[in-house]
Amino acid sequence: MYQDVILDHYKNPHGRGLRDGDAEVHHVNPTCGDEITLRVRLDGDTIEDVSYEGQGCSISQASASVLNELLVGKELAEARRIQETFLELMQSKGKSEPDDAMEEVLEDAIAFAGVSKYPARVKCALLSWMAWKDATAQALGETAGGKTA
């Protein structure tokens, strides 16, 4: 489960720290106390930055780092495809080996395939991705309809 890629991201996280954003969310994983505060900054349809701060296990921290590496600079449609593919991988319960197409989309995130066998840890891996989805929805809500509370 602890692939070198995961340990590398855990020990040397990409893009950690909070920077300016269009929306901020705070998500927790009540079963283990993992927490993340995540901000999204958009430039039109492009993700300009995803910044985050949090505490938690190596899986949740590494996952946030991979997310930053994969999504920053991407168009929203592409980012959503990556997020959905990652979700599909994490919900696979370790049953199917990821195929080449999936690997191409997910890059480093493919290392989390082994985590999907551990139901208790899937939520750790998904924490930042769910936070990103939520923050992005909020950021788009602001751009579309002006500032909302």
Place this chain on the structure above:
Amino acid sequence: MTQLPGLLDTEAIRKDFPVLDRVVHDGQRLVYLDNAATSQKPRQVLDVLNDYYERSNANVHRGVHVLAEEATALYEGARDKVAAFVNAPSRDEVIFTKNASESLNLVANMLGWADEPYRVDQDTEIVITEMEHHSNIVPWQLLSQRTGAKLKWFGLTEDGRLDLSEIEQIITEKTKVVSFVLVSNILGTVNPVEAIVRRAQDVGALVVIDASQAAPHMTLDVQALQADFVAFTGHKMCGPTGIGVLWGRQELLEDLPPFLGGGEMIETVSMHSSTYAPAPHKFEAGTPPIAQAVGLGAAVDYLTSIGMDNITRHEHALTHYAVGRLLEVPDLRIIGPTTAEERGATISFTLGDIHPHDVGQVLDEQGIAVRVGHHCARPVCLRYGIPATTRASFYLYSTPAEVDALVEGLEHVRNFFG
């Protein structure tokens, strides 16, 4: 192999527990250190459960056929065994529930519906402590919210003990009930019952003791404790899941109202009203967990045959050894008392900045089962400024070699994430 004075003959005892022979993850011998979550079950209990279902299964307290009479005798026989195990003055003071949580909820609801002098209302106070399991917090929060009673609690000292320095301000003339844990499920602390009970009695408050982590490990004498209610669960003391106990003083059980209504708990029923059976049946509505109660009776027999004082001595020796060995691990911080005095065989700790989930996962890869998280005692984690802990907890079959395996496992964890 490490020999410590006071240890039980674990080689013989372990033969009673088939699961301890399990090999996990392709060849790792199971090292089961999650006994505070649930204990393993000896063959003596498994056989009784099986026999009950194969030979005597029937519903209790009704029917005149052989099986119904056997099942009733076995179920009520288990009550006798549990009553003797806790030194209850009367067998009728032992109520079977499904677990300690239900036992504690039952007390809270008895009091919630009671008349004077037990009534809990907006002019009264409820006292608990910061080291309670959620099962001894939430029922009282609910009672407080529903009645308007004020909820107060004792805080904790840096070394994991109750801070009783303001006991007279916390337990006052307004206090109706004081509910606290005898042995903490996260810190391992054994609490000073006498000081709390004396103050509670001075102000006329009822005392409820959560003995879930005590009943499996030490002689439990409800008369010596001088409490009004004592709750515990069967599955942590070699019994099956689905069976718990609430012991209550007889006159209270007579005075206090029932909570759950239904079959078994009545005397007569008309469409307008009903009268209730005497305790304990008044508090056991519906078909009870019969096989589970019988299994608990067998667990009590098993523990008694080993001797509760012998179990306490074994665990004390092991705890002393484990605390010493764990403190040798660099960056390891014990959350709770750092000596074996006035503490049980449950040890929580943090390991540098490594998250407990990672600690637990890497230990599991080596066959070592521990619990990670907040252990249903989140206020304790908040108190000590930590998100979670890793917890190792021992029992009568645990060995010094298993402590050594844990320490080696933790070294491996440190190297892995270092």
